[in-house]
Amino acid sequence: MEGIYRDQQPFAFQLMPINYKFYPENWFTELRPAVLTRANNACECCKVKNYAVVRWDEDREAYYEYDDEETPDCFSVALKLRIHLKASHFYADWLVIVLTIAHLDHDIKNNDLANLKALCQRCHLKHDRFDNARRKKFGKHYEVGQLKINLIWQKN
Numbered sequence: 067m068e069g070i071y072r073d074q075q076p077f078a079f080q081l082m083p084i085n086y087k088f089y090p091e092n093w094f095t096e097l098r099p100a101v102l103t104r105a106n107n108a109c110e111c112c113k114v115k116n117y118a119v120v121r122w123d124e125d126r127e128a129y130y131e132y133d134d135e136e137t138p139d140c141f142s143v144a145l146k147l148r149i150h151l152k153a154s155h156f157y158a159d160w161l162v163i164v165l166t167i168a169h170l171d172h173d174i175k176n177n178d179l180a181n182l183k184a185l186c187q188r189c190h191l192k193h194d195r196f197d198n199a200r201r202k203k204f205g206k207h208y209e210v211g212q213l214k215i216n217l218i219w220q221k222n
Contacts, residue, residue, distance in 0.1 A: 119138070119163075132147070
């Protein structure tokens with residue numbers, strides 16, 4: 067991902083609700099590539115490949131990968147294949163996998179490689195499920211272990 071900087075993310079990354087200004091300068095040049103290389107460019111939980119064009123198989127509870135060709139090597143090629151499949155096949159639920167990097171402790175300041183894991187969207191959402199519920203309930207700035215004060219306002 068040569069030449070990609072914090073203010074210049076590829077299209078696939080612009081779709082995610084992430085503010086990269088809180089990430090270190092070397093996120094796209096060193097950290098993300100190192101994690102993807104360690105994971106062999108596949109989700110470290112379900113093993114689906116980055117940029118694979120897939121459908122979710124409810125019976126097997128796993129991704130079904132379109133495998134007439136090799137896995138595309140970039141998002142734009144995968145997106146074209148997905149559009150072709152949706153137009154020409156019975157199933158309209160084809161997805162392009164874009165691996166994300168999860169912070170295992172949910173702290174975006176902790177960028178130690180041992181704290182980072184390459185995950186597909188589905189596995190990343192499962193990993194963040196409890197943290198997202200906590201933030202929804204208590205607010206996005208609530209930290210684990212922080213006391214919550216309930217204020218009762220009285221009308222005069």
